[in-house]
Amino acid sequence: MHQSTLAQLSAALESKEISSEELTRLYLERCKKFNDSLNCFITINEDEAIKKAKLADQQRAENKHTALTGIPVAQKDIFCTNGIKTSCGSKMLDNFIAPYDATVVEKMNAAGFIMLGKTNMDEFAMGSSNETSFYGPVKNPWNTDYVPGGSSGGSASAVAARLTPIATGTDTGGSIRQPASLCGITGLKPTYGRVSRYGMIAFASSLDQGGPMALTAEDAALMMNVIAGFDERDSTSAEQQVDDYTKNLNNSIEGLKIGLPKEYFGEGLDSNIAKIVEDGIKELEKLGATCKEIELPNTELSIPAYYVVAPAECSSNLSRFDGVRFGYRCDDPKDLSDLYTRSRGEGFGKEVKRRIMIGAYVLSAGYYDAYYLKAQQIRHLIRDDFQNAFKDVDVIAGPTATGTAFKLNEMIDDPVSMYLSDLYTVSVNLAGLPAISVPAGFDNNLPVGLQLIGNYFEESRLLNIAHQFQQATDHHKAIPEGFE
Amino acid sequence: MEWETVIGLEIHAQLATKSKIFSGAATTYGAEPNTQACAVDLGLPGVLPVINKEVVAKAVKFGLAIEAEIPPKSVFARKNYFYPDLPKGYQISQFELPIVSTGHIDIQLEDGTTKRIGVTRAHLEEDAGKSMHEGFGDYTGIDLNRAGTPLLEIVSEPDMRNAKEAVAYMKKIHSIVRYLEICDGNMQEGSFRCDANVSVRPKGQEEFGTRAELKNINSFRFVEQAINIEVERQIDILEDGGEVIQETRLYDPNKNETRSMRSKEEANDYRYFPDPDLLPVEIENSFIEQIRGQLPELPDAKKQRFIDEFKLSEYDSGVLTAQKEMSDYFETCVKAADGEAKLSSNWITGELAASLNKENKDITESPVSAEMLGGMVKRIKDDTISGKIAKQVFEAMWNGEGNADSIIESKGLKQVTDTGAIEKLVDDVISNSPDQVAQYQAAPDDKKGKLIGYFVGQIMKQSQGKANPKQVNELLRKKLKI
Numbered sequence: 016m017h018q019s020t021l022a023q024l025s026a027a028l029e030s031k032e033i034s035s036e037e038l039t040r041l042y043l044e045r046c047k048k049f050n051d052s053l054n055c056f057i058t059i060n061e062d063e064a065i066k067k068a069k070l071a072d073q074q075r076a077e078n079k080h081t082a083l084t085g086i087p088v089a090q091k092d093i094f095c096t097n098g099i100k101t102s103c104g105s106k107m108l109d110n111f112i113a114p115y116d117a118t119v120v121e122k123m124n125a126a127g128f129i130m131l132g133k134t135n136m137d138e139f140a141m142g143s144s145n146e147t148s149f150y151g152p153v154k155n156p157w158n159t160d161y162v163p164g165g166s167s168g169g170s171a172s173a174v175a176a177r178l179t180p181i182a183t184g185t186d187t188g189g190s191i192r193q194p195a196s197l198c199g200i201t202g203l204k205p206t207y208g209r210v211s212r213y214g215m216i217a218f219a220s221s222l223d224q225g226g227p228m229a230l231t232a233e234d235a236a237l238m239m240n241v242i243a244g245f246d247e248r249d250s251t252s253a254e255q256q257v258d259d260y261t262k263n264l265n266n267s268i269e270g271l272k273i274g275l276p277k278e279y280f281g282e283g284l285d286s287n288i289a290k291i292v293e294d295g296i297k298e299l300e301k302l303g304a305t306c307k308e309i310e311l312p313n314t315e316l317s318i319p320a321y322y323v324v325a326p327a328e329c330s331s332n333l334s335r336f337d338g339v340r341f342g343y344r345c346d347d348p349k350d351l352s353d354l355y356t357r358s359r360g361e362g363f364g365k366e367v368k369r370r371i372m373i374g375a376y377v378l379s380a381g382y383y384d385a386y387y388l389k390a391q392q393i394r395h396l397i398r399d400d401f402q403n404a405f406k407d408v409d410v411i412a413g414p415t416a417t418g419t420a421f422k423l424n425e426m427i428d429d430p431v432s433m434y435l436s437d438l439y440t441v442s443v444n445l446a447g448l449p450a451i452s453v454p455a456g457f458d459n460n461l462p463v464g465l466q467l468i469g470n471y472f473e474e475s476r477l478l479n480i481a482h483q484f485q486q487a488t489d490h491h492k493a494i495p496e497g498f499e
Numbered sequence: 500m501e502w503e504t505v506i507g508l509e510i511h512a513q514l515a516t517k518s519k520i521f522s523g524a525a526t527t528y529g530a531e532p533n534t535q536a537c538a539v540d541l542g543l544p545g546v547l548p549v550i551n552k553e554v555v556a557k558a559v560k561f562g563l564a565i566e567a568e569i570p571p572k573s574v575f576a577r578k579n580y581f582y583p584d585l586p587k588g589y590q591i592s593q594f595e596l597p598i599v600s601t602g603h604i605d606i607q608l609e610d611g612t613t614k615r616i617g618v619t620r621a622h623l624e625e626d627a628g629k630s631m632h633e634g635f636g637d638y639t640g641i642d643l644n645r646a647g648t649p650l651l652e653i654v655s656e657p658d659m660r661n662a663k664e665a666v667a668y669m670k671k672i673h674s675i676v677r678y679l680e681i682c683d684g685n686m687q688e689g690s691f692r693c694d695a696n697v698s699v700r701p702k703g704q705e706e707f708g709t710r711a712e713l714k715n716i717n718s719f720r721f722v723e724q725a726i727n728i729e730v731e732r733q734i735d736i737l738e739d740g741g742e743v744i745q746e747t748r749l750y751d752p753n754k755n756e757t758r759s760m761r762s763k764e765e766a767n768d769y770r771y772f773p774d775p776d777l778l779p780v781e782i783e784n785s786f787i788e789q790i791r792g793q794l795p796e797l798p799d800a801k802k803q804r805f806i807d808e809f810k811l812s813e814y815d816s817g818v819l820t821a822q823k824e825m826s827d828y829f830e831t832c833v834k835a836a837d838g839e840a841k842l843s844s845n846w847i848t849g850e851l852a853a854s855l856n857k858e859n860k861d862i863t864e865s866p867v868s869a870e871m872l873g874g875m876v877k878r879i880k881d882d883t884i885s886g887k888i889a890k891q892v893f894e895a896m897w898n899g900e901g902n903a904d905s906i907i908e909s910k911g912l913k914q915v916t917d918t919g920a921i922e923k924l925v926d927d928v929i930s931n932s933p934d935q936v937a938q939y940q941a942a943p944d945d946k947k948g949k950l951i952g953y954f955v956g957q958i959m960k961q962s963q964g965k966a967n968p969k970q971v972n973e974l975l976r977k978k979l980k981i
Contacts, residue, residue: 094545095543095544095545101544101545103544108544111544113543113544113545114538114543115538115543115546117545212547213545213546213547214545214546215545216544216545217544217545217776219775220775220776221775247549248547248549249547249549250547250548250549250550250776250777250778251547251775251776251777251778327772328775330579330770331577331579331588331589331770331772333588334579334581334587334588334589335542335543335544335586335587335588336544337581337583337588339583339586339641340541340542340586340641341541341543341544351583355581375770378579378770378771378772379768379770380768380770383770383771383772387772
């Protein structure tokens with residue numbers, strides 16, 4: 016049962032083949048059993064989950080349910096959950112219990128999802144390996160010596176290991192797509208503004224976007240139907256009508272025009288990865304798509320621009336963690352300055368502090384124009400690059416990550432290399448576009464993702480292509496050894 | 500050396516909205532600490548600000564009232580600094596693109612001339628909370644009820660040249676925001692407060708001197724005192740050959756001195772940048788026109804109308820229109836007094852103002868309503884009572900004894916206008932005062948006026964003030980000549 020997709024679980028619940036309580040207990044048992052080795056959960060919400068599952072069964076008995084009522088889910092620990100710890104992977108919030116649900120959580124609860132727990136993540140979503148978490152690194156179920164990617168590493172690992180049928184993630188510079196690629200699952204980063212950010216602890220407000228991390232594109236579509244939409248509590252959420260994301264899944268992709276950016280297949284890409292991605296694109300061609308090479312000339316500027324904008328926003332967003340009202344406070348502060356300095360010094364990890372320093376620097380008087388303003392100009396160039404490309408093609412395809420998962424501790428002391436590994440993902444965030452990563456094969460028994468980038472609010476089209484790809488391939492069905 | 504003072508003011512007007520600028524929490528003053536602070540005001544993780552549209556409308560209204568340009572787009576920015584009562588570690592404000600661009604107001608100088616003062620800009624921002632240092636032992640208490648209260652910061656050009664001009668400017672802005680009903684103007688509660696940038700320079704010099712910023716002054720009187728004492732301080736330094744340093748200073752009204760808070764070197768680098776949680780505020784012309792349509796008659800226009808319509812002096816008109824409630828009171832009073840404007844004006848700016856002042860009451864708290872005062876003025880006008888008796892009537896009204904007519908009736912204060920009755924009083928006094936009559940008749944004409952006062956006084960005393968003084972005078976003059 017734990018190998019099932021959302022659609023299958025929904026059918027099983029509907030036919031009473033299994034109850035929500037049984038299903039929830041089954042996943043909870045797996046979570047508890049494997050969390051020691053994978054460390055993908057910060058909190059397992061056992062009692063509450065079982066209570067909710069019983070309620071779901073009752074709702075189903077009374078015919079007061081949705082198709083998804085009673086299906087378990089895991090929430091990334093960046094989404095605030097009323098009454099349940101929300102740590103954001105940080106010592107700073109180890110004691111923080113939000114008095115409200117994030118909009119995403121609220122919507123999923125209303126749809127009947129049962130929350131199994133809160134997944135591990137890079138501290139404040141800053142990292143590409145899930146090694147910056149205060150709660151220790153998450154392991155990749157394909158090989159536990161390897162990282163799962165980040166920052167939504169806990170969600171990716173949990174879904175890949177079938178500890179939960181689906182999970183939420185957030186993506187600021189690739190934090191859904193890269194771990195999806197490294198763990199062999201499907202991850203969708205929606206258009207900026209498509210999913211409410213209310214209650215999602217901010218890393219970089221103009222880039223952050225929540226989305227599904229699933230076994231299949233169809234499952235991702237089912238979750239999108241629940242979480243997408245305008246939220247009056249988030250001024251940056253889009254007042255645009257929401258699609259039924261499952262409606263177009265079975266459409267043919269005959270005649271689809273795919274753009275292949277030459278900048279995504281050049282230097283820096285592992286040749287084995289290139290081969291797997293190219294094979295994946297050939298599959299799409301077999302389904303009737305045509306390909307052409309395109310240019311995204313400002314791609315190389317995306318990393319420097321991203322590592323100015325994101326730290327700048329984070330330096331300000333994380334100012335509220337000051338030891339005054341909530342979160343970590345140092346022992347015996349001798350005065351106000353000491354309270355601030357030690358609470359923040361002791362409460363934040365190294366990577367977070369690094370980014371706050373960078374951010375404060377690029378916003379400071381005399382440097383603002385040269386860094387922050389310049390980076391904003393680059394954002395426009397990158398957006399224009401994509402818009403030019405979309406005049407000729409429907410979607411853009413390429414690798415999600417520069418390589419497969421790397422070994423734990425391999426890159427942790429080399430932040431710049433780690434930053435550079437985000438090359439294919441960050442420009443999508445800078446432009447605010449939707450993109451999906453789907454499993455495309457294996458290199459050395461580690462998964463490789465194929466990334467599809469769409470134009471604004473074209474999640475439906477991306478899910479359609481991904482679904483068609485998954486109808487023709489089996490990469491997404493592979494289960495890591497030991498987690499069958 | 501002769502010195503010239505240069506002053507610019509930054510006025511913070513709290514916009515009178517029911518809820519806060521970026522959250523749904525109430526803005527009522529004086530609630531129990533932290534009972535009016537929601538998750539957004541507390542800056543809890545994950546929460547987001549949403550602009551209160553009412554705040555935008557009120558700011559635009561102000562902009563139109565000072566004939567300012569309203570830019571089509573304004574942007575909220577974050578001002579980053581750490582302070583315990585600043586929950587997010589940044590204040591949402593406006594930096595490069597404020598909601599109101601350059602405008603101006605006119606102030607009346609003491610010599611009667613008008614001076615135009617430029618308004619550089621007005622921008623929206625959220626207020627911070629309050630730190631409470633007493634009653635918590637070694638700790639500081641934080642009350643976040645005020646956090647997120649909408650403020651309009653109105654920045655003037657450095658156009659004022661003395662403390663009186665600064666006060667006149669501040670009063671005028673105060674009057675405008677009250678007329679517009681966008682701010683309650685309550686200075687004790689901090690709804691209207693200002694920072695003053697003060698510098699001095701040798702008279703004739705073009706370049707500005709180094710300025711000090713006097714923070715958080717919350718009364719007209721203190722603004723005047725603070726500026727004067729600061730100017731004195733700066734001139735003393737300069738005349739001693741010293742240099743004024745750029746710094747923020749605090750005015751202490753108890754000691755009447757300004758004290759240094761922090762120097763320029765200690766000033767924060769606020770690292771302003773556009774708030775990515777909020778979209779730019781886009782204002783369409785139709786919205787501006789809609790707001791323009793809601794603009795009330797403003798103080799300057801009303802003052803001119805009072806001069807034209809009621810034939811009041813410029814001074815009286817200025818006094819009556821400075822406060823909207825005062826002008827409303829006046830107009831209601833005139834109506835109740837069958838159009839008697841001059842007498843109404845005299846009573847409001849005289850007796851009523853003095854009584855209010857004595858009991859430290861605002862016009863809105865007057866125990867004598869505009870209708871009541873107008874009713875009394877009507878009785879002066881139609882000779883039912885004299886001006887002197889009216890003072891008794893006013894006092895009785897002030898003490899809650901009823902309206903003018905009922906007081907006149909119950910106290911029997913109606914003026915005696917019966918010629919026969921007055922004639923009898925006059926005859927009695929003349930026959931009882933032969934010495935004074937002789938004195939009067941012997942006196943030269945230019946002294947007679949003074950001497951007649953004795954007889955008038957006696958008659959008024961006999962009549963308990965009720966005899967019509969005009970009739971008494973006429974009759975006396977006639978009879979004494981014989």
